[in-house]
Amino acid sequence: MNLAKSMYANVLVLSPEGRLDHDNCAEFHLALERYLDETGHLAVRGVVFDLSGLEYVSSAGLRCFMLAAKQARAHGGKISIAAMQPVVGEIFEISRFNLILDAFPTVRAALESLSPESARAYDQA
């Protein structure tokens, strides 16, 4: 799956695309670990997952977000979810992931909640 990354001030935005399921979650998890490890050494406040391109997520894929949240916390950061497609939003609710991960309707709103500098950087990009 494609996993684009962008940096806005002190927040990393990761944008997975397509389907995230049992077949590719290990690859996704490894990529996340790498990114989060890299950002752990920088002054990154958090990571926003821009899910506007994600069409489907399975239980194994949801677990990756949970692990990412734990890893980010270990580095003193935080993760947020943004711009979910309706189907993915429903899966988050049914699995109750909406209760343990912060979700925002837009990437900008998620950035704003993590750091105002990142939201300004996003506006200027």
Add this chain to the structure above:
Amino acid sequence: MRVRFWGTRGSIPVSLTWRDLRDRLAEALVAGNGRQLDTMTKAHEFVEQHLPFSIRSTYGGHTACVEFEPGGDEYFVCDMGSGARAFGEHVLARHAGRPATVNVFMSHVHWDHIMGFPFFGPAYVPGMRIRIHGCHEVLEQAFRLQQSPPCFPVPFDQLSADIEFVRLAPGQTAQVSGVSVTPKLQLHGGDSYGYRFDSAGKSLVYTTDSEHKLENVMDTEGFVKLFRNADLVVFDAMYSLADTISVKADWGHSSNVVGVELCQMARAKRLALFHHEPANNDARIEQILRETARFEELTQQGHRLDVISAYDGLEIDL
């Protein structure tokens, strides 16, 4: 094959309180306002057709006990939770004094799965034959222990039935009175075992008190094999997916979402949500069922899985 649920609750029995009953009676009366419900027939029809399950009925509160009838004279039942008391009455009433054979299959010996046995009437009747199957070394010890002083007044040795303990080996299919029985090791404190029962072209999977580690591909494949094309999978859906991989990780239970996914991969026909969280009331369980059916709808890929939520008294013909 007919499947009959005598107990569907997880961990500890629960019951409706007077408040629960009062409130749902009030809701029913309000819903029926203005209708001419002046006969029992009309009232029954209204209740069945216009009230949601969580108002007109209850999922019930007995702990795990699920009977299945593969045909023939012998009884087959999974676990001896508190639902076993009513199951025992059913056996005695149906057999009316004649000796019967009851084949029990134990997922594990935690208290909620054995607590009904001291109240299982056939155990007190001479001539009754009870064969308790399981994979745990401590199977017999656990049954004896719960009837030892000071926990219960009738010691196990005073039971009049002919009681035999039969050890099964996980992964090996055994023949029990014409039924193929395949136990499978599951992840739960002290281990638990799921079972696949095959008889006359029908298949039932009973898998409760089982946690699934999503990163374990071998585990997933093993359960997909157990569930393959099953007519019914009775599945531990005690917690939400988020809970099972966060605050309740390693508690030994699973979720509705994983139940759907495993059944879809295995192309099972029907999923029964089971081992309901005791803190969930009927409305909550009904909501979880609606959401699970929606999840199945969102994720089905050319295979339709029927999703139900088990309740005490439910009967299903496979």
